[in-house]
Amino acid sequence: MNAATKLPLELGPIHFVGIGGIGMSGIAEVLITLGYAVQGSDAKASKITDRLVSLGATFFEGQRAENIGEAAVVVISSAIKKGNPELEEARRRKLP
Structure with a gap:
């Protein structure tokens, strides 16, 4: 059994x-x-978020439920x- 499982590319947006x-x-x-x-x-834009945007990410300054949009998966920082x-919206939708 393989310890790592590859994610399908058709996953949808990862938030x-x-x-x-x-x-x-x-x-x-x-x-x-x-x-x-x-x-x-994230709470504020930074050089880090600017870099991610330059690579193709979509960034939302501030945290609001509507930022989740059409996300298929939500990844939560331990700082949240x-x-x-956004955490509450992900839970409400039962998103992985």
């Missing part, structure tokens, strides 16, 4: 809550490089607290 952090941005960059549609939000509107 990162807290995409501007060093860990989350690195994961997002790898996924962009592999051809996945990546979007995400309970009650975050």
Whole structure:
């Protein structure tokens, strides 16, 4: 059995809550490089988020439920607290 399972490219947008952090941005960059549609939000734009946008990511400044959009998967930073509107929206939709 293979320990790693490859994600299907037809996955749909992958949304990162807290995409501007060093860990989350690195994961997002790898996924962009592999051809996945990546979007995400953070409290403020930064050089890190500017770089992700230059690579093809969609960035939302501020965190609002509507930022999730058509995301198929939501990745949450450990810095995100309970009650975050994007986290709550992802849970409401039962997104993985």
